[in-house]
Amino acid sequence: MANKTQSVFDVAVVGAGLVGLAAAIALAEQGKRIVLVDAKERAGYTSSTWDARIYAITPSTEAFLKALGVWAFVNAARINPVKAMDLWHEGASDSLNLLADDANLDKLACIVENNQLMHALWERVDALDVTMVLGSPCTDIEYQDDTVVVDLVNGQQISASLLVAADGVNSFVRQQLGLATNDKDFDQVALVANYVVEKAHGNIARQWFSPHETLALLPLPQQQVSMVWALETERAKQLLSLSEESLAEQVEVQARGQLGQLKAASKTYSFPLHQITASKLIAERVVLIGDSAHQVHPMAGQGANLGFRDVMSLAKLMTSSHALQDIGDATFLRRYERDRKADVVSMNTLTSGLDYFFSSNNQLMKRLATSSMEQLEKRLSMKNILIKQAVA
Numbered sequence: 232m233a234n235k236t237q238s239v240f241d242v243a244v245v246g247a248g249l250v251g252l253a254a255a256i257a258l259a260e261q262g263k264r265i266v267l268v269d270a271k272e273r274a275g276y277t278s279s280t281w282d283a284r285i286y287a288i289t290p291s292t293e294a295f296l297k298a299l300g301v302w303a304f305v306n307a308a309r310i311n312p313v314k315a316m317d318l319w320h321e322g323a324s325d326s327l328n329l330l331a332d333d334a335n336l337d338k339l340a341c342i343v344e345n346n347q348l349m350h351a352l353w354e355r356v357d358a359l360d361v362t363m364v365l366g367s368p369c370t371d372i373e374y375q376d377d378t379v380v381v382d383l384v385n386g387q388q389i390s391a392s393l394l395v396a397a398d399g400v401n402s403f404v405r406q407q408l409g410l411a412t413n414d415k416d417f418d419q420v421a422l423v424a425n426y427v428v429e430k431a432h433g434n435i436a437r438q439w440f441s442p443h444e445t446l447a448l449l450p451l452p453q454q455q456v457s458m459v460w461a462l463e464t465e466r467a468k469q470l471l472s473l474s475e476e477s478l479a480e481q482v483e484v485q486a487r488g489q490l491g492q493l494k495a496a497s498k499t500y501s502f503p504l505h506q507i508t509a510s511k512l513i514a515e516r517v518v519l520i521g522d523s524a525h526q527v528h529p530m531a532g533q534g535a536n537l538g539f540r541d542v543m544s545l546a547k548l549m550t551s552s553h554a555l556q557d558i559g560d561a562t563f564l565r566r567y568e569r570d571r572k573a574d575v576v577s578m579n580t581l582t583s584g585l586d587y588f589f590s591s592n593n594q595l596m597k598r599l600a601t602s603s604m605e606q607l608e609k610r611l612s613m614k615n616i617l618i619k620q621a622v623a
């Protein structure tokens with residue numbers, strides 16, 4: 232240890248994904264000395280090609296990213312507002328429509344590419360005093376006096392009062408600290424791709440629920456939609472083996488021809504789907520944020536939003552600290568855990584519940600789902616509650 236270089240910071244953020252970058256920005260803006268560590272080198276994120284990985288960003292996340300000075304770096308021409316949501320259930324004759332106008336909102340969400348957001352976050356980090364150590368995974372975590380010490384592959388040691396673990400769903404930090412997780416395997420894969428559509432999407436996000444399957448077609452600029460199709464692993468494998476044209480035809484059928492003919496505008500990517508929740512969101516001098524704390528089913532399009540809300544909560548806690556506060560102190564950090572637990576539990580309940588409710592093969596559940604959708608469609612007050620939940 233004696234021959235290693237050791238640098239001391241207030242906060243070490245491990246993981247420079249969407250959520251880690253946002254945390255580094257929010258805490259650097261408060262004047263904290265930040266080091267940002269990632270196993271990978273920084274990638275290039277500007278490209279004229281459309282990224283198949285997209286996010287439905289809620290208005291509150293958008294407001295947060297604006298306040299951080301990030302949103303200004305997103306190319307406005309590549310953002311698509313969602314003015315309405317149409318939800319279809321297999322057995323129902325009509326869809327449930329949720330309109331931003333009905334709830335006096337300008338929009339329900341924004342569809343933004345992963346590459347655009349990553350580019351914007353990095354641009355903002357560059358403008359701040361953040362030390363970066365990229366391309367060097369952490370290999371060990373230990374404690375010394377009032378600090379947590381992170382060992383990196385390159386031989387560097389980083390010492391900080393607080394370690395923010397933003398190192399994704401297979402979090403090294405979480406595993407190293409022996410924090411247990413509750414795991415649920417949906418036996419589903421999400422197929423993700425962009426399509427150019429024949430009929431105008433009208434800025435509507437459309438979602439179709441059928442037994443153990445959800446298909447979402449989200450509006451993108453230039454008459455495109457982004458597909459997130461969650462379906463059983465075996466069926467996903469079969470679809471992935473099809474030609475681009477045949478897969479597009481399958482999507483058209485699943486979408487009941489609502490958008491006419493589809494033409495592939497990207498490769499198709501696949502992601503296995505799990506729900507992974509850390510049993511504790513804090514440890515000694517450590518907080519977990521983003522997918523390292525919770526990975527949720529993408530059907531509600533909320534994973535990244537949930538991670539950004541972790542950052543909001545952490546930043547709020549840090550603002551409340553006085554000059555002599557030990558920011559790694561467990562009693563202090565417990566406030567973050569208390570604040571975040573309910574949100575994480577309710578998101579898990581929502582996505583698992585929706586999967587069970589709409590996707591069940593059981594005839595009674597099917598009829599219940601269908602009639603619930605039809606009843607909801609008739610009740611504006613209930614629809615407004617759903618909208619408020621969706622945009623939170």
Ligand SMILES: Cc1cc2nc3c(=O)[nH]c(=O)nc-3n(C[C@H](O)[C@H](O)[C@H](O)COP(=O)(O)OP(=O)(O)OC[C@H]3O[C@@H](n4cnc5c(N)ncnc54)[C@H](O)[C@@H]3O)c2cc1C
Nearest residue numbers: 246248249250270287369398399521522532533534535536
């Ligand atoms: C198909 C699909 C569709 C989705 N759609 C949406 C959507 O519409 N809206 C939404 O809000 N969310 C969506 N999500 C969820 C969203 O993608 C994730 O919640 C989000 O990307 C998690 O970001 P993160 O920064 O926590 O983790 P990651 O993006 O996984 O970043 C983790 C970082 O940690 C680094 N790292 C890992 N190990 C180490 C180590 N040992 N040392 C140092 N660094 C390390 C990695 O290199 C990486 O850069 C979707 C997810 C899927 C799978």
